[in-house]
Amino acid sequence: MKDSFHLNTKIIGLLGHPIKQSYSPFIHNVTVELKKLDYIYLPFDVPAANLKNALKGMIALDIKGFNITIPHKENILQFMNDVSEEASIIGSVNTVVNDDGKLTGYNTDINGILESLNPYKDDIFGKEVSIVGAGGSARAVIYTLIRYFKPAVIHIINRTEQRAEALKKYFSDKMKYDGIKTKELFPPDLVGIFSNSKLIINATPVGMYPDQDDIVTSLENSFVKDQIVFDLVYNPPQTKLLKLAASHGAIPISGLKMLVHQAAKSFELWTNEEMPFDQIYKSLQLFIGD
Numbered sequence: 001m002k003d004s005f006h007l008n009t010k011i012i013g014l015l016g017h018p019i020k021q022s023y024s025p026f027i028h029n030v031t032v033e034l035k036k037l038d039y040i041y042l043p044f045d046v047p048a049a050n051l052k053n054a055l056k057g058m059i060a061l062d063i064k065g066f067n068i069t070i071p072h073k074e075n076i077l078q079f080m081n082d083v084s085e086e087a088s089i090i091g092s093v094n095t096v097v098n099d100d101g102k103l104t105g106y107n108t109d110i111n112g113i114l115e116s117l118n119p120y121k122d123d124i125f126g127k128e129v130s131i132v133g134a135g136g137s138a139r140a141v142i143y144t145l146i147r148y149f150k151p152a153v154i155h156i157i158n159r160t161e162q163r164a165e166a167l168k169k170y171f172s173d174k175m176k177y178d179g180i181k182t183k184e185l186f187p188p189d190l191v192g193i194f195s196n197s198k199l200i201i202n203a204t205p206v207g208m209y210p211d212q213d214d215i216v217t218s219l220e221n222s223f224v225k226d227q228i229v230f231d232l233v234y235n236p237p238q239t240k241l242l243k244l245a246a247s248h249g250a251i252p253i254s255g256l257k258m259l260v261h262q263a264a265k266s267f268e269l270w271t272n273e274e275m276p277f278d279q280i281y282k283s284l285q286l287f288i289g290d
């Protein structure tokens, strides 16, 4: 961790509420140390009602850039001077660059998803995929799949089916993609859909600490050999879903990879410097005790 900083140390950070559980300060400050850069990454706990004033403060204090997390990822768009095309389509910003008071919003979760799935691009092309969840991160996942991976069918499975329906309509209008099918989350029905899917993604918090014994389906015949199973949950890094899928020969991808990849892109946007992915990923695993 950073043990000294100077009068001209540049500040980057995180704006959200609550932020106590975040690994971002670790990821960015270790990167700064490894690369011997003059930055410090600070967490700012800002409840929803204080967002507008907090942004004025970020500009006044010349904070060079910051991540945005719950509950501000959607609400912050109205305060941006500019928004990247991708963040604008998804309607969610997780990274802001402050260029002398001009705030530009980006969504680097897309890069996190893209980098995590890129090794399997050819496997996913033209196949059926399943996503559980229809919230903010599901939007980023669906956008990334349609734009970069072109699956034939995307099943959106959600506890509240209307939200899945809304995403289907949104993406068929916005991206002219007509391969989305929706389903209410009901584990016995998942067996057929999951076992026919080349890729399964959990974009819900199910399985996240302290409820790490939860799983979207514990039905073993949902998983098959060489299937790819990506859990956006990063704490614990190996969720119950990933362990069950791997025990049936599936390829597990941890949300921890996405977390470091999205951080790497944010860091690059703020500093023009590359994050040493492998070193940071290993340090984070040690830090978490994985």
Ligand code: NAP
Binding pocket: 109, 112, 132, 133, 134, 135, 136, 137, 138, 158, 159, 160, 163, 185, 203, 204, 205, 206, 208, 232, 233, 234, 255, 256, 258, 259, 260, 262
């Ligand atoms: P969100 O916008 O609040 O959406 C949550 C989704 O999960 C909704 O579809 C919700 O269903 C569903 N859900 C919540 N609790 C559920 C339960 N007990 N059973 C079944 N479905 C449930 O959240 P989000 O921002 O998309 O985040 C989802 C997860 O992704 C979180 O765990 C977050 O930490 C993780 N994430 C990871 C990364 C990374 O870098 N690895 C990045 C972003 C997010 P309803 O529509 O029915 O409410």
